[in-house]
Amino acid sequence: MNYVPYYRVSTASQGKSGLGLSAQREIVQRFLKNGDQLLAEFIEVESGKKANRPQLQAAIAFAKQHGARLLIAKLDRLSRNVSFIFSLRNSEVDFVACDIPDANTLTVGIMAVLAQHERELIADRTRQALAAKKAQGHQLGMPNMTPAINLLGRQVQQHNARTHPSNVQAAELVRLYRKEGLTYAAIAERLNTLGYRTRRGKRFFAMSAQRLDPARSALIQ
Structure with missing residues (x-):
């Protein structure tokens, strides 16, 4: 088989x-x-x-x-x-x-139904908890947007750009493959075969795979 x-x-x-x-x-x-x-x-x-x-x-x-x-x-x-x-x-x-x-x-069909039911129960409990908070006089929703909050928002956006999923996922595979002793050139070939691309949609090469190695540098290409 x-x-x-x-x-x-x-x-x-x-x-x-x-x-x-x-x-x-x-x-x-x-x-x-x-x-x-x-x-x-x-x-x-x-x-x-x-x-x-x-x-x-x-x-x-x-x-x-x-x-x-x-x-x-x-x-x-x-x-x-x-x-x-x-x-x-x-x-x-x-x-x-x-x-x-x-x-x-x-x-797996039964598993899917049970999993979906569990998600719906969690959502329902969340709505009930929020309704109870509101009834007790708690203020819900977004806070007033202050300069400090705006600055924090920009920092979060920058962080998200640095940790783009294309880089995060590929970096984890680089880490796993390096533990197995693969060269960066071999890792790049595997990443390309698996369909992974860089944050800019390009194919991986040995240097770009090395840049993603968490042990060597930040997750930035």
């Missing part, structure tokens, strides 16, 4: 999935049987409240193109991620999770 492994990590050291990239790869390797083959791997570097999953979509498309199964190391840690579950449920691609090998379209 041919498999297309999909891994998810975050900018945190262990990742939101609770497992780093190396640990997920180890789980996948233990899952494989004689004759199984891994095709191209896809790595999603998730940061903050990022909702879109471009690498998941790319992995699904690649699996369909090659008649392979999508392979996920840990499905249970992703079960509350609504966008992930809906993408997987609607993908019409055969998949298997190493930790829940019996999972199927029905299983």
Whole structure:
């Protein structure tokens, strides 16, 4: 059987999935049987409240193109991620999770419904809490815009520009690949293959990958 492994990590050291990239790869390797083959791997570097999953979509498309199964190391840690579950449920691609090998379209469909219900409950509780605060006389909404607040806003905008998702995600992959001993030239080639581009939409080269190494410089290109 041919498999297309999909891994998810975050900018945190262990990742939101609770497992780093190396640990997920180890789980996948233990899952494989004689004759199984891994095709191209896809790595999603998730940061903050990022909702879109471009690498998941790319992995699904690649699996369909090659008649392979999508392979996920840990499905249970992703079960509350609504966008992930809906993408997987609607993908019409055969998949298997190493930790829940019996999972199927029905299983993830139920997960999606439960995750969406949980989000709605949280939103409802938030609205109720705000209504209670307002009833108690608390002032809600934006504060008056003072020069200090305007300055803070400009600083936040500058910070966001320096930590653009294109750079943040690629930088985390640079860090992971450097730990595995890859050269910057090899890392740049992998980033380009995975579809990553610089903040200006350009292809990566060894120098641009080196600039993104958190151990060497700031996340600015």
